[in-house]
Amino acid sequence: MTNKKNSSAIQRRLIPTYIFLIIVSFISVFPLYWMIAAATNRSVDVARGKITFGSYALENFQNLTSQTDLWGALGNSFLYAIVQTVVALFICSLAGFGFELYHDKGKDKVFSILLLAMMIPQVATMIPLFKMISSAGLLNTVWAFILPSISTPFLIMMFRQNSRNFPIDIMEAARLDGLSEFQIYFRMYMPVMKSTYAAAAVITFMNAWNAYLWPKVVMADTRAQTMPMLIANLASGYTVDYGMLMMGVLFCSIPTMIIFFVLQKQFAEGITGSVK
Amino acid sequence: MAPAAIMIAVFSFWPMVQAFITSFTTGTGVNQKMADPIFYNYTRMFADRTFLRSVGNTFLYLAIEVPVMLVLAILLAQLLNNRDLKCRGLFRTMVFLPCATSLVSYALIFKSLFALDGLINTIFVNLGILETNYNFLGNTGSARAIIIIALIWRWTGYNMVFYLAGLQNIEYSVYEAAKIDGANGWKTFWKITVPLLMPTIVMTVIMSINGTLQLFDESVNLTQGGPAYSTMTMSHYIYNNAFGQGVGKFGYASAMSFFIFILVAILSAISMKVGDNRD
Numbered sequence: 001m002t003n004k005k006n007s008s009a010i011q012r013r014l015i016p017t018y019i020f021l022i023i024v025s026f027i028s029v030f031p032l033y034w035m036i037a038a039a040t041n042r043s044v045d046v047a048r049g050k051i052t053f054g055s056y057a058l059e060n061f062q063n064l065t066s067q068t069d070l071w072g073a074l075g076n077s078f079l080y081a082i083v084q085t086v087v088a089l090f091i092c093s094l095a096g097f098g099f100e101l102y103h104d105k106g107k108d109k110v111f112s113i114l115l116l117a118m119m120i121p122q123v124a125t126m127i128p129l130f131k132m133i134s135s136a137g138l139l140n141t142v143w144a145f146i147l148p149s150i151s152t153p154f155l156i157m158m159f160r161q162n163s164r165n166f167p168i169d170i171m172e173a174a175r176l177d178g179l180s181e182f183q184i185y186f187r188m189y190m191p192v193m194k195s196t197y198a199a200a201a202v203i204t205f206m207n208a209w210n211a212y213l214w215p216k217v218v219m220a221d222t223r224a225q226t227m228p229m230l231i232a233n234l235a236s237g238y239t240v241d242y243g244m245l246m247m248g249v250l251f252c253s254i255p256t257m258i259i260f261f262v263l264q265k266q267f268a269e270g271i272t273g274s275v276k
Numbered sequence: 277m278a279p280a281a282i283m284i285a286v287f288s289f290w291p292m293v294q295a296f297i298t299s300f301t302t303g304t305g306v307n308q309k310m311a312d313p314i315f316y317n318y319t320r321m322f323a324d325r326t327f328l329r330s331v332g333n334t335f336l337y338l339a340i341e342v343p344v345m346l347v348l349a350i351l352l353a354q355l356l357n358n359r360d361l362k363c364r365g366l367f368r369t370m371v372f373l374p375c376a377t378s379l380v381s382y383a384l385i386f387k388s389l390f391a392l393d394g395l396i397n398t399i400f401v402n403l404g405i406l407e408t409n410y411n412f413l414g415n416t417g418s419a420r421a422i423i424i425i426a427l428i429w430r431w432t433g434y435n436m437v438f439y440l441a442g443l444q445n446i447e448y449s450v451y452e453a454a455k456i457d458g459a460n461g462w463k464t465f466w467k468i469t470v471p472l473l474m475p476t477i478v479m480t481v482i483m484s485i486n487g488t489l490q491l492f493d494e495s496v497n498l499t500q501g502g503p504a505y506s507t508m509t510m511s512h513y514i515y516n517n518a519f520g521q522g523v524g525k526f527g528y529a530s531a532m533s534f535f536i537f538i539l540v541a542i543l544s545a546i547s548m549k550v551g552d553n554r555d
Contacts, residue, residue, distance in 0.1 A: 249381045
């Protein structure tokens with residue numbers, strides 16, 4: 001009885017908190033709701049301030065597919081993001097594995113130097129990288145997109161930190177059983193580190209999907225363009241078809257939204273990543 | 277391990293060296309030659325009003341957005357860490373949701389919302405706050421404000437996740453002990469939460485500074501840097517110089533990008549020093 005009274009008193013005291021959180025949540029969600037609603041309305045209705053769902057989704061979609069190469073850009077974005085994720089995870093996990101489990105003074109030093117690379121802004125390396133990629137004849141290829149970002153200090157650090165929990169005794173036992181170091185990596189390390197892989201995959205995929213500056217530099221060919229580039233081009237004209245634009249934005253957001261809702265825990269782990 | 281280290285060397289350190297060398301050259305595209313005098317690009321940079329303006333803009337965003345966003349993020353994390361609160365998971369998900377949109381997407385959503393014929397104008401006019409539609413993105417003050425609002429919208433939840441993770445490492449009993457000792461919410465916040473979260477706070481400050489100094493997508497897609505360069509960020513200006521239509525001033529752009537690199541390094545070093553004085 002007293003307990004119940006107590007808890008309702010606590011809830012009453014929390015009313016301002018609830019109101020504040022509801023306001024913040026509304027502000028957080030509304031622009032996204034509006035984007036989806038606008039994707040189903042005609043441009044004039046959107047401009048007139050309609051915020052409920054309309055019946056022009058199909059028309060907006062048809063406009064979008066006829067005026068832009070939606071499927072091409074979607075395909076490109078998926079291709080680049082998946083290739084980047086797979087390659088980056090392989091390289092960085094191998095590095096994190098090596099740096100932690102075979103560490104000595106020299107390697108620790110190398111690692112701390114590598115961490116400095118986190119400070120380097122993207123714009124600073126953009127021009128030399130562009131020259132490198134273009135002289136290698138790789139412009140507008142998947143390699144141009146992924147090469148600068150498949151080995152990142154952030155991911156290596158994430159794998160390295162999380163490798164701390166890896167039981168080293170098992171490795172010794174495995175060596176005695178005659179497993180090679182690569183076999184240890186593939187058969188033991190990878191299964192044990194599954195959750196780190198999942199978090200790293202989510203964050204890498206998201207970053208690759210959302211990349212804009214770098215693709216804008218090296219993927220100038222329309223056939224190589226990604227979803228963010230496609231929607232940015234849609235919005236750059238003088239008159240903007242809001243319905244169609246928001247349909248494009250919706251398509252650009254669906255994959256990341258799905259990942260967000262399905263793998264929210266991994267996503268949160270991925271961004272907080274190496275902070276433990 | 278070796279391949280990863282080599283790749284970072286090839287794709288981060290080596291380009292940095294190259295950028296440094298390029299920053300002493302002039303000319304466009306393939307016709308690069310050493311600048312004469314050697315610091316030409318650097319002296320030119322500090323006489324370039326547009327560049328100085330982009331630096332000013334970037335720092336304005338930095339000075340307003342980072343503190344507001346981080347305070348809001350800590351506050352939200354603190355509120356959401358309360359065990360008596362119902363629907364915690366739901367609130368958390370909603371505040372975190374903006375992170376699921378790509379930078380270009382949210383820039384375009386905000387651009388459309390604040391457009392001359394956008395929803396915000398419609399609402400304001402109907403409510404009688406505005407007489408006629410106001411060109412939010414066409415006026416310096418409001419355009420800057422919108423970029424800042426958009427940034428706060430997109431990144432608050434992101435930072436909140438760091439703080440929530442940090443708060444979960446603080447034993448709940450510490451709070452209960454504080455409550456028994458008669459500390460109110462405000463006191464608990466300053467005496468317990470903030471000090472224990474200090475490492476996380478330092479990290480988010482560094483990340484936010486780093487991110488804000490490199491702002492690009494928002495400047496390009498929300499306002500195109502306009503009106504009259506008044507919202508353009510440094511990265512946007514550098515991009516325009518290097519890859520804008522028919523320019524290719526690689527030397528000058530490299531010099532400016534080296535300037536950003538130094539800024540990032542200095543500001544990160546300062547925030548690390550400030551955060552480190554606890555021991």
